[in-house]
Amino acid sequence: MNDITLTEDQRDCLQELINVAMGQASDKLARYLQTFVHLQVPYIELIDSTVLPERFAETYAEEGVSLVSQGFYGEKGILGESLLIYKSHDAHGIAEILGYEPDDVSEVEQLTDISSILTTTFLNGLAEQIDNQLAYSAPRVVSSMETPLEQHLQQLSFNWDLALKVDISYQVVDFSFNCDMVLLIPGEAIKNIQKVLDQILDEF
Template sequence: MSTRVLICDDSKMARKQLARILPEDWDVLVDFAEHGQEALDKMASGKVDILFLDLNMPVKDGYETLEAMQSFTHLPAVIVVSGDVQPKAVQRVKDLGAMAFHKKPASAEELRGLLLSLGLFTPTDGKSLSVAPHSVSAAEQFTLNECLQEVANIAMGRAASVLADMLNVFVKLPVPKVSILEVGELQMALDYSIKDSSCSAVSQGFVGSGVAFETLLIFSDSSFPDMASLLNVSEEITSVVEVELLMDVSSVLVGPFIDALGKQLNIDFSQGHPSLLAQHAKVSDLVNTKRAKWKRTLAVEIAYEVENYQISCDLMLLFTEDSVSMLENLLSYLVEED
């Protein structure tokens, strides 16, 4: 009898990529779920032997899914496949019953080795992998937003891991938001994300292989006391100290993020010097500072929060309009057929 595999990930691109690298000589029937609740519904209505589970998803994330599975009488073997590589994230999912953790993006060789080591896969004589007939399969087409969201998700996890290690904390990660924004819509997006009446921001430019963008790290001003405490800053928190903290966090989050993004796109980005864009400013003032430059932009937004601390910041990538066609070409290589 075929092994029944369920791949749960909110990203169509990630679902397809994972299905493509499953061993072809595995007698397996593959099905898909877009979020944790859909996975739970499918497990409740039919047998699932192995669940590949993402962590950062809407409706019900991976942690909530693992918690809800505790009430099931038949539990599948769970392999978490996520871009969130924080050690505390890995430990949490194992404490919740996951058999193993594998970072995104996975390769066919790595996944095959993992499945063999766990005793979950026995090779067959021929090609046996098949997809459940009601599932969306390899004929899927992917939009720029969907592809960029997935590569940003992986880069986001790499950056969060560095910040978590530096502060010895757990960083809560969202699903990245990708959209084309006019300048007025950009302000509304920031107003929604930045809860404080004032914020500070650092900007930095990047360019490579026809792709140009600016990173914008926006730090809620109420975050400075807890951040200073975690970094063992005992001196008075003056405006100068705040700028130093802001630059430190920007370096830790932006550097690893861009490195992971570049590796996925096969680009070595050249970078400009980070600069203080605003300090103790309103979001409207922040947007007005570069209103002429940001008339229309492809934006990626990631809202980082540190668990149990009043620390939150937004990392935004603002791509030029000229970069969109090049990004589409680069991202298409990640989802093309073997």
């Protein structure tokens, strides 16, 4: 499996598709949340499953973070998982915009709510670009402030060697809310994405 590489054309194409999807998502989110949502330029790489826990640990070492996972699957063998990572207490401000009553204190539910909104809005946009339809599993909190992320990742067994990883940062300035989205498209699904990218490149 480790012989997979992205050509420069494929990477550029994917980058372009993501940029368009991000633009659409940003626009839709702004309307729904009634505030400006800033999405930072994505970072795309192929990553080995063995280095993933380490990479996460490096990036989120100092803070307690919460991790919400949501699976997605579509046609033509496109599937993967979206991980939303929140540094401690970034998410407080969102309770109000999601319609929670002040005594509705389930922070976990607020995180799953906002995660699902961010993930599905962006991925639906991306799916539209590649003429696909995605379905989603319910979002789940994988680790929270109480169970450190690093500890959790060490316990994960990955049944893939290589994954296509896309990092996107979200900022909702008005609510001082930040989070990182990491899309992981593992194993065979990378080849399926590549086929789709090649098809788009051919049509140009």
